[in-house]
Amino acid sequence: NAGVMQNPRHLVRRRGQEARLRCSPMKGHSHVYWYRQLPEEGLKFMVYLQKENIIDESGMPKERFSAEFPKEGPSILRIQQVVRGDSAAYFCASSPPSRLWTGNTEAFFGQGTRLTVV
């Protein structure tokens, strides 16, 4: 049973370009969470999605960032017009439909996408 798959592992973008980060949750998982980790910082919550629905986007920057989790295919985190401050590791986690990640249940992390904006 494959774990959470994120791609690409490393992504380099020039300022002003778009970055698309993909996350395929574990088989059977329908909850997806995106986190950002800046150097020397902890993981910061960005968004929580279920299939075709955004449940909580309280951690998403108001501009340039968007996320989706379509009925078919991976979840996508999209960053438009990237700036140097967007350089970070972006992690996706997933949990099964019956086990919302409440801090008392487990979610499984992918290996992350390391975005570098030059």
Next chain:
Amino acid sequence: TQLLEQSPQFLSIQEGENLTVYCNSSSVFSSLQWYRQEPGEGPVLLVTVVTGGEVKKLKRLTFQFGDARKDSSLHITAAQPGDTGLYLCAGGSQGNLIFGKGTKLSVKP
């Protein structure tokens, strides 16, 4: 706003030594989780503590949840180089977990 403060931020010790790292908050959490993250990888869950005063052991790792459920500690006995990594505590609810900044542990042979 709930915050989790971890200390120390960095810890470098020799193989065989014991160590304790801390996770503190002014807020009450219904549960706390500890994760270990290696360079270039995602965090991996080590343990979840739920009950105030709870102690859980995972081989040489001992986790404790404070009586008031505002703090937690991780004690490692006879550390080994394989314990090297970033140790993160996390708590929260509804899919929006709060993470501390972590303790970066280096165990030298």
